[in-house]
Amino acid sequence: MRIPRQDGLPDGPAKAVSDARDAADAAELLSLTQNQMLVNQALIEKILALQQAEEALRASEQKLHELLAHQLATREDERKRISQELHNSLGQNLLALRIDIVMLHQHTTKRHYRLRDRIGSALDNVDITLRTVKELMGELRPSGLELGLHATVEWELRKFGRASGIACELGAGPGIPELVVGEEEVLTVHRVLQECLNNVFRHSLASRVNVRLDSAGDRLSMRIIDNGIGFDPAAPRKPSSFGLLDLHERVAGHGGELIVKRGRTHGTEVTLSIPIAPACLNASAVHTIG
Structure with a gap:
């Protein structure tokens, strides 16, 4: 005696429905798998692009540090050069001028008191300028x-x-x-x-x-x-x-x-x-x- 199916469907139609469902599930699973593979591929490409951008940023940052270091070194070299120029040219010339003014002051008699006062003022101005040059040299390049x-x-x-x-x-x-x-x-x-x-x-x-x-x-x-x-x-x-x-x-x-x-x-x-x-x-x- 044949026992009827519990779902009330004959064996032929039931199997067809089951096969259709299995095929639909397989197709949906395949579609999800393909979509997931596409998402994963997009994520991998995104990660690679971010890694390349990070490496480029690091390389750019390193170049920037190197450029700043070069600029600092160049600035210090320029300060050193200007300081030497101030010492060798302006400083030496001011010292020579001071010596001449001192000698002129010493050879000026008291009768020419106005001239002595003018020479004394000139000597004071030279001394002030010498101190200023010395301070500038110290700011540019420490003398010690x-x-x-x-x-x-x-x-x-x-x-x-x-x-x-x-x-x-x-x-x-x-x-x-x-x-x-x-x-x-x-x-x-x-x-x-x-x-x-x-x-x-x-x-x-x-x-x-x-x-x-x-x-x-x-x-x-x-x-x-x-x-x-x-x-x-x-x-x-x-x-x-x-x-x-x-x-x-x-x-x-x-x-x-x-x-x-x-x-x-x-x-x-x-x-x-x-x-x-x-x-x-x-x-x-x-x-x-x-």
């Missing part, structure tokens, strides 16, 4: 670079203290006064210190600046701390402000690092770290800059 790292930093702090009235203290770790550092590294330290001191004078309302030099292994560090009002390093940079950006690029060109942050209680703390050749460290010094 050949004296070494410690002497250069000490000289800059003394000059800043006299001009600003802000008390400055220089602390040096073991071996710093005797440490031999390349001229370019000394110049980088000087430029960072110079820019930080300018910011202290213009913005911080500080009354004291502490500078600390240390050396450990193949790294030289300088920490600059003031007791001023401080500022927020994360705040948006003003469109016309490039001082810190310039310093970051300069330091990065030497494989170093520059960190700017708020002081522990108040003020600002700037830490510079650059690689140097290993040195023998065997002494320490702390100086108060008057």
Whole structure:
């Protein structure tokens, strides 16, 4: 006896319906698979395009850093050349002119008091011009670079203290006064210190600046701390402000690092770290800059 199908359909039509459903499911699965393959292919192409764009961006950024480093080096070379020209031409000519004026003043009798006064005024003007030329030379190229790292930093702090009235203290770790550092590294330290001191004078309302030099292994560090009002390093940079950006690029060109942050209680703390050749460290010094 034949048992009827539960769905009420004869065997032939039921099988046809089942086969149709299976075919439709297979076709839908095939379509989904093909669509998924297309989506995956599009994602792969998108990822490859993003990777290529990222590599191009990195290459462009590296070229930009190299260009900035070249511009900084070119600017320092130009400053050095102008400083030498000021010394060799203008400075020497002013010295020769001063000698002539001094001799003329000495040979002018007291009877010609008006002429002596004019000559004395001319001598004063020459002296003022000589001091101005010397200051310009110092701004273009620090004259103490050949004296070494410690002497250069000490000289800059003394000059800043006299001009600003802000008390400055220089602390040096073991071996710093005797440490031999390349001229370019000394110049980088000087430029960072110079820019930080300018910011202290213009913005911080500080009354004291502490500078600390240390050396450990193949790294030289300088920490600059003031007791001023401080500022927020994360705040948006003003469109016309490039001082810190310039310093970051300069330091990065030497494989170093520059960190700017708020002081522990108040003020600002700037830490510079650059690689140097290993040195023998065997002494320490702390100086108060008057």
